Amino acid sequence: MSPKHSAWALCAIGVFLMGTPIAHAQESALVDAATQPAKGRVTWREQGRFERFDLNGERVDQFTLDTRLTLGLSKDWSLALNVPTIDRERSAPGFDDRSGLGDVTLTLKHRFWQHDPGPIDTNRLALVTGLRLPAGTDGLSSGGYDPFVGLTFTRVSGRHGVNASARYLLTTSGERATSASPVVEAGKSGADLFTFESSYVFRLSPSEYSSETEASLYFTAESILDWDTDGDIDWRLAPGLLYEARRFTLELSPIIPVAQDVDRRAEREWGVAFGLRVLF
8 A cells, every 4th residue: 555545544544543431642643752651552653744855956756654663661761763755756757756664763761750730730750761773774774773862841731731841863974964965865865963842732621621521622732943053944834723522633734944054855835744643
């Protein structure tokens, strides 16, 4: 099944699940949070992203389907596996389109601090570390074993939630992109990558939880800044909606470029993300 067909199947599954009382999640679509499944529980997440880029005047359309499995190892530890499938189309003649697997990522998260001032209010801080593996198809991989480390903070107070994280990715491929031979995505140019993320989540309904609450609807606003150590910078915002039931979550977020100064990778024009998360 192609990535585009997989996306339509994902939407159909989501529509079916909206009629069932099964849900999970308390994090926005694109920004990491200091949350994780309980010990022995597994979260399955499928997220599709369509993004359009400008690469030296050439239009590049990319659809990515991220499949992520997260296992709760203990109360404060979790392990995640993320496998992306990428379909990339280039408008310029003489360039082949690319379709296949992207680089696989393993992530270990340790929530080392938690303070809960109320029944639903919480403050959490987690250490995130992991490794990006060069498992991608030719042309879709960084080509190196790239470790990363970061911190993630989450605060929930009543109907309001805030997430903030900072992450550093060390690239090891040794191959550097240039302005004459740029890459499409951040973190693939051969330079190291800093990523700074934040999000605000507001519960639209219900105004208060009760024993009869079956689902919640949230407005989300996300900010993501990628800064390569070669000087390229890309800042984007993503307003969105999040529907959370007891065992599943649906998410939808347009991706809007705010400021870019890129020379060795493509300039982002726009994008949209949509996803489904299920707790087993």
